[in-house]
Amino acid sequence: MAMKIGAVSTLPPITAPSLSGPGSSNGGGFGAALSAAVSQVEAARNSATTAANDLLAYGKGDVHNVALAAQRADITFEMFQQVRNKFVQAYQEIMKMPM
DSSP states (O other): OOOTGGGGGSOOOOOOOOOOOTTTOOOOHHHHHHHHHHHHHHHHHHHHHHHHHHHIIISSSSSHHHHHHHHHHHHHHHHHHHHHHHHHHHHHHHHHHOO
């Protein structure tokens, strides 16, 4: 099977889950930003699952695209976890402050 160089460019670029604050232009606040970030993680996971299923069931695509989609989903999830960990740390520091 020959490697398709042009096929790799069809994957969307990796972007950090956006957790914009209440002063952002989307106007949804923290809850909307968190929901959007979770949606981005789910979309990356669904894309990887679809790519794998298409390759295994229908022979569409190639192994390289499946591996890239799976890695994108993994990186997106890890990035989301790191952002979540930073928010938890910040919350814990605020709760430790004397009143």
